[in-house]
Amino acid sequence: MQTTDAPGRTPQRKDAHSNRRRILATARQKLLEDPDASLDSISQAAGVARRTLYGHFPNRHALIADLTQEAGHELRQAFARARTADADPSQAVTRMVLAAWTVGDHYRMLITLGRRHQGEDEIRTALAPARSEAVATLRRGQREGVFADHLPAPVLAQALEALMLALAEENAAYP
Structure with a gap:
C-alpha cells in the first residue's frame, strides 16, 4: 500500500512512514543519551537496515534537521493548546513558557546538536513562529500596562528565548 507523503514527493509505502517515525523516535533517545551517536547505531537501535535509514536521511545533518522541524511543529501545537482567549498577558506568557x-x-x-551542526540561524528559524507569538503577547501586555515598556517586545521575547535555551541546555547536563 502506498500513501502520498507531501505535495511533489514520491508516494511512500505505509511501512516507510512507520520506519521514519521509528527512526526519528529512536534518534531522539539515542542522541539524548549520546549526542555523538552514529547513524549506524541509530539504525541498529531502531531495528532498521542502514540502507533504510539512509533512504530517509542521507546524512546526519538531514536527520537533525528533521528532528528540528519536528520540534518546531510540536512547539507550535503546544502553543496552540496553551492559548486561551481570556488569558491576561502574564498568564499567556506563563502558559507559553510551560508549553x-x-x-x-x-x-x-x-540545542547542543543545533549549535554544533546546524548553527544559530537554523535554531532561530525553527523558533521563529514561537518567537512571533511571544512578541505579540508581550506587545499586548505592554499596551495593557501589564509589562514594562522600556524595552521593545522583540527584545524581551529574545531575552526570554535565550533564558529558556540556556536553562534547557543546562538541564540537558542532568539526564
Whole structure:
C-alpha cells in the first residue's frame, strides 16, 4: 500500500512512514543519551537496515534537521493548546513558557546538536513562529500596562528565548 507523503514527493509505502517515525523516535533517545551517536547505531537501535535509514536521511545533518522541524511543529501545537482567549498577558506568557519547556525537554539534545551542526540561524528559524507569538503577547501586555515598556517586545521575547535555551541546555547536563 502506498500513501502520498507531501505535495511533489514520491508516494511512500505505509511501512516507510512507520520506519521514519521509528527512526526519528529512536534518534531522539539515542542522541539524548549520546549526542555523538552514529547513524549506524541509530539504525541498529531502531531495528532498521542502514540502507533504510539512509533512504530517509542521507546524512546526519538531514536527520537533525528533521528532528528540528519536528520540534518546531510540536512547539507550535503546544502553543496552540496553551492559548486561551481570556488569558491576561502574564498568564499567556506563563502558559507559553510551560508549553515550551515541555517540548524543549523532549528535544533538549537539539540545542547542543543545533549549535554544533546546524548553527544559530537554523535554531532561530525553527523558533521563529514561537518567537512571533511571544512578541505579540508581550506587545499586548505592554499596551495593557501589564509589562514594562522600556524595552521593545522583540527584545524581551529574545531575552526570554535565550533564558529558556540556556536553562534547557543546562538541564540537558542532568539526564
